[in-house]
Structures are given as structure tokens and as C-alpha cells.
Amino acid sequence: xxxxxxxxDGKEVEADEGKTILEAAKSAGITxxxxxxxxxxxxxxxxxxxTVEISKGGRSRLVVSCxxxxxxxxxxxxxxxxVIKVRKMLLELMLAxxxxxxxxxxxxxxxxxxxxxxxxxxxxxxxxxxxxxxVKKANALTFVGRGVNRRVAFVDEVVEKGVCxxxxxxxxxxxxxxxxxxxxxxYFEGIKVSDVLAQRRAKKH
Amino acid sequence: xAKLRSPADLEKKRQQILSQRDPNKTCVTICSGTxxxxxGSDKVSEAFVKELSKxxxxxxxxxxxxxxxxxxxxxxxxxxFPEEICYLGVKAADVPDVVTKTLVDKQLxxxxxxxxxxxxxxxxxxxxxxxxxxxxxxxxxxxxxxxKSIDDYIALGGYSALARALFKMSPEQVLDDVKxxxxxxxxxxxxxxxxxxxxxxxxxxxxxxxxxNADEGDPGAFMDRSLLEGNPHSVLEGLIIxxxxxxxxxxxxxxxxxxxLAVENVSIALEQAQKYGLLGKNILGSGxxxxxxxxxxxxxxxxxxxSALMTAIEGKVGEPRPKYIRTAVSxxxxxxxxxxxxxxxxxxxxxxxxxxxxxxxxxxxxxxxTKIFSLVGKVNNTGLVEVPMGMSLMDIIYKIGGGIRKGKxxxxxxxxxxxxxxxxxNLIDLPVDFDELTxxxxxxxxxxxxxxxxxxxxxxxxxxxxxxxxDESCGKCVPCRAGIEQMVEILNRICAGQGxxxxxxxxxxxxxxxxxxxxxxxxxxxxxxxxxxVQYFRDEYKAHIEQKRCPAGVCKALVxxxxxxxxCQACQICLKDCPVQAISGAKNIVHIIDQAKCTKCGTCxxxxxxxxxxxxxxxxxxxxxxxxxxxxxxRKKGKQE
Numbered sequence: 001x002x003x004x005x006x007x008x009d010g011k012e013v014e015a016d017e018g019k020t021i022l023e024a025a026k027s028a029g030i031t032x033x034x035x036x037x038x039x040x041x042x043x044x045x046x047x048x049x050x051t052v053e054i055s056k057g058g059r060s061r062l063v064v065s066c067x068x069x070x071x072x073x074x075x076x077x078x079x080x081x082x083v084i085k086v087r088k089m090l091l092e093l094m095l096a097x098x099x100x101x102x103x104x105x106x107x108x109x110x111x112x113x114x115x116x117x118x119x120x121x122x123x124x125x126x127x128x129x130x131x132x133x134x135v136k137k138a139n140a141l142t143f144v145g146r147g148v149n150r151r152v153a154f155v156d157e158v159v160e161k162g163v164c165x166x167x168x169x170x171x172x173x174x175x176x177x178x179x180x181x182x183x184x185x186x187y188f189e190g191i192k193v194s195d196v197l198a199q200r201r202a203k204k205h
Numbered sequence: 206x207a208k209l210r211s212p213a214d215l216e217k218k219r220q221q222i223l224s225q226r227d228p229n230k231t232c233v234t235i236c237s238g239t240x241x242x243x244x245g246s247d248k249v250s251e252a253f254v255k256e257l258s259k260x261x262x263x264x265x266x267x268x269x270x271x272x273x274x275x276x277x278x279x280x281x282x283x284x285x286f287p288e289e290i291c292y293l294g295v296k297a298a299d300v301p302d303v304v305t306k307t308l309v310d311k312q313l314x315x316x317x318x319x320x321x322x323x324x325x326x327x328x329x330x331x332x333x334x335x336x337x338x339x340x341x342x343x344x345x346x347x348x349x350x351x352x353k354s355i356d357d358y359i360a361l362g363g364y365s366a367l368a369r370a371l372f373k374m375s376p377e378q379v380l381d382d383v384k385x386x387x388x389x390x391x392x393x394x395x396x397x398x399x400x401x402x403x404x405x406x407x408x409x410x411x412x413x414x415x416x417x418n419a420d421e422g423d424p425g426a427f428m429d430r431s432l433l434e435g436n437p438h439s440v441l442e443g444l445i446i447x448x449x450x451x452x453x454x455x456x457x458x459x460x461x462x463x464x465x466l467a468v469e470n471v472s473i474a475l476e477q478a479q480k481y482g483l484l485g486k487n488i489l490g491s492g493x494x495x496x497x498x499x500x501x502x503x504x505x506x507x508x509x510x511x512s513a514l515m516t517a518i519e520g521k522v523g524e525p526r527p528k529y530i531r532t533a534v535s536x537x538x539x540x541x542x543x544x545x546x547x548x549x550x551x552x553x554x555x556x557x558x559x560x561x562x563x564x565x566x567x568x569x570x571x572x573x574x575t576k577i578f579s580l581v582g583k584v585n586n587t588g589l590v591e592v593p594m595g596m597s598l599m600d601i602i603y604k605i606g607g608g609i610r611k612g613k614x615x616x617x618x619x620x621x622x623x624x625x626x627x628x629x630x631n632l633i634d635l636p637v638d639f640d641e642l643t644x645x646x647x648x649x650x651x652x653x654x655x656x657x658x659x660x661x662x663x664x665x666x667x668x669x670x671x672x673x674x675x676d677e678s679c680g681k682c683v684p685c686r687a688g689i690e691q692m693v694e695i696l697n698r699i700c701a702g703q704g705x706x707x708x709x710x711x712x713x714x715x716x717x718x719x720x721x722x723x724x725x726x727x728x729x730x731x732x733x734x735x736x737x738x739v740q741y742f743r744d745e746y747k748a749h750i751e752q753k754r755c756p757a758g759v760c761k762a763l764v765x766x767x768x769x770x771x772x773c774q775a776c777q778i779c780l781k782d783c784p785v786q787a788i789s790g791a792k793n794i795v796h797i798i799d800q801a802k803c804t805k806c807g808t809c810x811x812x813x814x815x816x817x818x819x820x821x822x823x824x825x826x827x828x829x830x831x832x833x834x835x836x837x838x839x840r841k842k843g844k845q846e
Binding site: 051062082093 | 527
């Protein structure tokens with residue numbers, strides 16, 4: 001495997017060609033914060049939280065480190081003021097619908113987000129959906145809706161076949177704990193997802 | 206029909222078509238583009254068939270139903286060749302007159318002609334200012350061909366560029382010409398097409414794809430639609446030439462399902478080209494094979510983004526990919542895929558036939574050729590216009606567009622679709638090209654151009670476009686999904702009179718992250734409507750927030766209507782027309798608007814007779830106390846009804 005040399009936060013890092021900046025940094029002991037990243041899954045680039053600043057040939061720009069592949073001579077800075085500003089805003093935007101992340105928010109100096117949104121406690125990182133599809137190959141979870149209406153939902157037709165009963169691995173990948181909190185005790189006691197959804201709808205009204 | 210097996214066969218075919226056509230024979234062309242279709246061109250066409258046979262002209266006069274002529278504002282458009290007499294707003298009831306007066310007696314039907322501002326009529330299409338100042342090199346043939354007839358296209362020299370490319374040029378030479386022509390992508394980004402072609406050509410892999418992006422989704426834009434509907438073979442010819450240069454043998458036309466006529470016409474075009482041997486195996490006997498499939502889009506705006514479009518072609522949900530590798534290298538099924546917009550492809554045959562020098566002679570230093578714009582909004586002549594790059598906004602809006610409706614004042618022009626920007630009056634002399642528009646915070650986009658007058662609220666406009674984008678964002682990445690959501694929230698509250706100090710700065714803060722951190726171009730450009738209106742119309746934002754005033758009088762929460770007691774003549778028109786019965790009064794009794802009931806629809810303001818002008822719209826100031834109920838009208842002397 002061809003090796004590539006790059007600099008991350010001033011440190012010389014050698015990485016295999018084809019690795020991402022995030023992986024290269026990790027191997028050099030440099031932590032880049034992530035939310036939608038999962039090493040078992042294909043890079044997704046949804047939360048943009050692992051944004052870093054790269055420069056090559058005098059031009060610098062922001063890229064997400066979980067997707068961008070290492071290049072020879074690349075200079076990566078993982079915590080420039082610009083990067084921190086972006087991460088802080090992203091976190092503040094996510095906190096509007098997922099206040100459960102408030103501890104992380106505090107680490108970035110956000111005491112009270114300036115935004116309001118419907119509280120879903122889901123940041124749509126898609127780890128549950130992707131884990132179920134890519135690792136379990138069950139496809140019991142999916143995204144529905146577009147834009148602000150995007151949600152994660154169980155696919156009733158798949159769930160009804162019983163694939164979820166002994167699995168529950170999506171619980172572990174959920175960074176906000178929404179899936180275990182809202183699914184367990186309801187669905188997995190033998191109640192259909194569609195019933196849970198119907199109950200939830202009834203509650204709302 | 207035997208397949209054409211050589212360029213000589215094609216030329217023979219063309220001569221054969223021409224020999225059956227008399228250039229001096231009268232031909233009535235009826236625009237059947239979507240605009241004119243909606244305005245009743247079908248009935249006009251039927252009426253012509255009937256009237257021609259009634260007057261014994263059947264067979265002596267041809268009828269041709271063509272694609273969009275562009276002057277949609279005044280449709281249905283009928284042009285009579287060879288004289289090029291242009292009749293506008295033709296109804297079926299006008300047809301007997303046109304047939305007996307113009308076709309039989311060779312006289313003009315004055316009432317259907319274009320009238321300029323002085324009332325002078327203009328008979329020839331090319332003399333009408335709307336057409337006169339255009340350079341319709343790509344769009345012009347729309348008026349001359351029946352899009353369902355490949356023979357019409359061949360008669361005008363169609364597919365000769367393909368023959369030239371296949372037999373007189375190597376793929377490298379074709380590529381070189383497109384590069385030298387500096388043809389830039391007409392779909393949005395303005396990326397040099399030749400460079401993109403070269404990337405796909407040089408990318409490793411045996412299977413490569415070429416794709417037509419006809420997923421036009423900008424509100425108010427219909428250039429690609431009209432081109433694909435009106436001249437599908439020009440797009441197809443460009444695509445085949447591109448495939449030859451790139452080394453691709455399979456292509457896709459991604460067209461929106463919401464464009465049924467485009468789907469129909471392009472399907473017919475593929476079938477005909479196939480039959481003529483212009484598509485499929487061994488095209489024109491050259492040994493080059495190329496096939497095209499149509500992929501119908503399911504209505505997502507974001508699918509116009511190249512990687513999302515390619516994901517959709519693969520049969521998955523049309524969402525952009527996060528990869529930093531170009532689709533030109535890794536696109537459909539991870540194979541090199543060259544995607545260009547409809548207009549870009551349709552320009553290619555012109556470059557091949559008329560040469561690089563001709564093409565680079567049109568336009569500006571960095572933007573060559575012409576661009577089709579969809580000129581809409583508060584302008585007199587709305588429609589599709591094709592102008593050389595570098596024409597000023599002023600010339601497009603005033604010379605071609607005929608200025609602002611109802612003599613109102615120009616306020617702004619929005620270019621580039623929902624992710625474009627709003628440009629103010631002091632930029633009206635700006636030459637329109639890719640770089641100039643980007644410099645001032647807007648963009649060329651696919652060519653939307655929405656003209657706004659003094660009655661437009663710029664905060665409301667930003668809100669409109671952001672609302673559109675919040676619906677159309679795929680929702681995958683946070684800065685786009687949540688960023689746009691919060692921008693809409695803030696714009697909503699500003700328009701509702703609940704804006705807070707610091708809101709403008711907060712908007713700018715979100716914009717920065719959405720622009721810098723979003724996954725695809727939709728998110729990266731989504732802040733443009735906000736940023737450009739904040740940049741050029743900051744005072745208007747401030748008025749909304751600080752004085753709770755909407756200077757244009759648009760934002761309902763910030764305007765009020767009242768009736769001036771000394772002017773009201775108690776005509777009872779507003780009283781009867783008010784949809785919520787908020788107006789009280791009676792004959793001879795001054796009318797009063799109940800502010801609590803009023804929904805601010807503005808009907809009273811519209812219907813109050815101009816000679817009274819008793820209804821007043823205000824914003825940012827308190828409503829004056831109403832006169833006591835039962836106050837009698839002060840009659841205007843001599844103006845009593």
C-alpha cells in the first residue's frame with residue numbers, strides 16, 4: 001500500500017493512500033470530534049461536525065475529515081477559529097431539536113441555544129439506518145420525508161418478519177439515545193411499530 | 206425508412222426533404238410550447254385546419270406546430286412564413302380573419318399585431334423589440350421546426366455537425382474545439398464543459414456515461430423545458446458528439462416527469478434518430494455506437510445536483526453524495542460520468558458547425574456565446590430570451606422586457622434561481638455573465654431572471670426563496686437542513702413584526718456556516734437570497750425590526766388599512782367586497798374598517814375608485830382614530846354620481 005505524508009495540527013503523519021483525514025489523525029493520536037461517524041460504516045458526511053481546515057498550494061478550505069482522503073503534502077488544521085465557529089454553530093443548530101446534547105454544547109460554550117425547533121432528540125446522523133442496512137443487511141430502518149420533515153422510521157413490512165427481535169444493535173449506535181429510549185418497552189414486547197406510531201400520534205392530538 | 210449509412214446519405218436525405226418543400230410556400234407556424242398550449246394553441250391549430258379547407262387552401266398552405274417561440278406573455282403566437290408576419294394573442298375566433306385577410310387577400314390583421322408604446326404596429330417578428338435585441342442562436346430554430354419531425358431538423362442542417370465530427374474530426378479534435386470555445390456549463394456552476402469532458406475521457410474505466418441534466422426546478426424558469434420540448438434533436442445531436450469526444454457509448458437524459466411534453470418529444474426524437482441510424486450501432490456508418498435512455502425524475506429539486514441526479518439514475522433516493530471525487534471521474538455506478546445541462550449540449554453542434562472563432566466572437570472575455578434567460582416577474586414582456594453574454598441587465602429588462610409593468614419603479618432583479626441573489630438598481634448596468642454575477646453576490650444559475658418592482662418586500666422575497674429551499678433540501682446534512690430551517694424561522698418573525706435586534710447578525714452567522722459546511726451546492730448557495738438582500742437592502746430589514754415597518758407595504762402583520770373620512774364617498778364598493786365583513790357604513794355614511802376584523806387582504810385598497818382614493822395603506826405608524834359611527838359623507842362638489 002502506498003504511503004502518503006501529511007501534516008495534522010503541525011504533526012507529520014504518515015497514512016495509507018485511500019484513508020480519510022479522520023482515520024489518519026486518529027492513528028496519530030489526534031482526536032477530531034464526530035457525531036455521524038462510525039468506523040463500521042461507509043463515510044456519510046451528514047453532521048459535518050468533523051469539519052477541518054485543509055490547505056494545499058496556498059489555498060485553504062473547509063472539508064469534512066470523515067470523507068476527505070489523505071493527500072501528499074496536505075496541511076490539516078483540526079481546530080482553527082473558523083473550524084470551531086462552524087462546529088459551534090452546527091451544535092447550536094442540532095441542540096434546537098436534540099437538547100439531549102446539551103453536555104456537549106456546554107463544552108463548546110453553548111449554555112442556551114438561540115434556536116427553537118420541534119424536539120425530536122434525533123440529529124438524523126443515520127447511524128441506526130446505515131448500521132441496519134450495511135452491517136445487519138436487514139433494512140428495517142429508513143429515512144422518510146425530505147428537508148425539515150426528514151425522520152427515521154421503522155419499515156413495518158421488514159420489522160413484522162421478526163428481524164428486530166434478537167438484534168437491537170441500533171440501540172448501541174444512537175448518539176442521542178433516542179432509539180433505545182423510545183423504542184424499547186413498546187415495540188419489543190411484541191407490539192407492532194405501526195401500533196407504537198399510532199399510539200404516539202394519538203398522544204400528540 | 207432505410208438507415209443513413211454515411212454523411213452522403215444524410216445530405217441526400219436533406220436534399221430529398223428540401224426538394225419536396227417550396228421555400229416560398231406559405232407556412233403557418235403555431236407555437237405549441239407549454240405556455241401557448243395552455244393559452245389554447247390546440248384550438249387555434251384546429252381552426253386553421255378547418256378554415257384552410259373552407260377557403261380552398263388545403264395543401265396550398267402548410268401548418269406547422271412548433272416549440273416555444275419565447276414570447277409567452279403574448280401567446281398563442283402565430284408566425285406566417287415566408288413573410289414572418291407575427292400575430293400575437295391569437296384565439297380560434299381570430300383564425301377566419303387571418304385566413305381570409307392575410308392568406309387570401311395578403312393583408313394584415315392589424316388587431317393581432319404587436320403595438321409599441323406609441324401605438325405603432327409591427328408586423329415582422331424580427332422587428333418586435335422583444336425579438337430584435339436577442340441573439341437566438343440556440344433557441345431560434347424552435348420557431349422553424351415541428352419538434353416531432355426529425356425531417357424538419359435535418360432540413361435546417363440538423364445532424365450535419367455530428368457527421369462532421371464523426372468523419373472529419375478525431376475525438377481529440379472535437380474535445381479541443383469545445384475546450385477552445387470556452388463553453389461553460391449553462392446549468393449553474395459555469396464550469397468549462399471541455400475541461401469536464403476531458404476529465405471523463407481521461408478517467409480510468411472502459412464504460413463511461415454522458416448525461417443530459419433536464420431536471421430544471423427553479424421557480425419561474427423554463428428554458429431547458431422549452432428547448433427540450435421545442436428542439437429535442439439539437440440536444441441529442443450535442444450529446445452524441447460529446448459521447449464521441451469522451452469515448453462513451455451510453456447516455457442518459459434525466460428529465461422531470463412534470464414535463465410531459467418534453468418527455469414525449471424527446472422520446473419521439475430518440476425513436477426517430479434510432480430509425481435514421483443516427484443513434485444505436487454504427488452511427489452513419491462511422492463505426493461509433495451510442496445509445497440513450499430516458500430517466501424520468503420524480504420531482505426533487507435537489508436531484509438537479511449532479512451527484513444526486515446520478516444516485517437517482519441508479520434507482521436510489523436522489524441525494525447528493527458526500528464524496529470529494531468529481532462525478533466526471535466517479536459518477537453513475539462509480540463510472541466516469543459527464544453531465545451537462547440541456548442548453549450546454551444544444552450549443553455543441555453550433556460550435557462544431559460554425560467554428561470556435563465564431564463562437565468565441567460572441568460574449569465576454571470569460572463567458573462566451575449566448576445564454577437563455579427566463580425573464581419573468583414585474584416586467585412587461587415576460588418569456589424566454591436569448592442574449593449574448595455581457596448584455597447589461599438594463600438592456601435585457603428595458604429593451605427586450607419592455608420595462609416595468611404599470612410604469613412602476615424598478616427595485617431589484619433576482620438572478621440564478623432560488624440560490625441566486627437579488628441585485629439592486631445601482632447594479633442595473635452590470636454586464637450579465639458568469640463572473641460578473643458571482644462578483645456581486647448572485648450567480649448565473651440556470652438563467653432565471655425575476656424582475657421586482659417597488660411593491661416588493663425584499664425580506665419577504667428572501668423568505669420565499671428560503672422557504673422553497675427548506676422544502677427542497679434533502680435533509681441529509683445539518684447546516685443545510687437545520688440552517689435553512691432556522692433562517693426561515695427568523696425571516697418569518699421579522700416579517701411578522703417580531704424581529705429582534707441582532708436578528709440580521711444572527712442570519713449572517715447561520716449563512717456563514719450553511720455556506721461553508723454544507724454537503725452540496727444546494728446548501729452552499731442557499732444563503733445567497735439572504736446575504737444579497739441583507740447586503741443591498743439592509744435598511745429594509747432594519748425598518749422591519751426597529752420600526753415594525755414594511756417599506757413596500759407587503760408584510761401583512763406590519764400594514765394597516767383605514768378609510769379617510771373626508772374622502773370617503775360611501776359608494777359601498779369596499780364594504781361589499783370585503784371578504785370578512787370588516788367594513789361598516791351605509792349610503793351617505795362614512796365607511797369604517799374594523800381593525801380587529803381586518804385580515805389586511807388589501808381588497809378595499811384595490812377597489813376604492815381612483816377618483817376617491819379614500820383607502821390608505823400605512824406601515825409602521827398607528828392607525829388614526831376612526832370618525833364616530835354614523836358620520837355623514839362630505840360630498841365632493843361636482844363629482845357626485
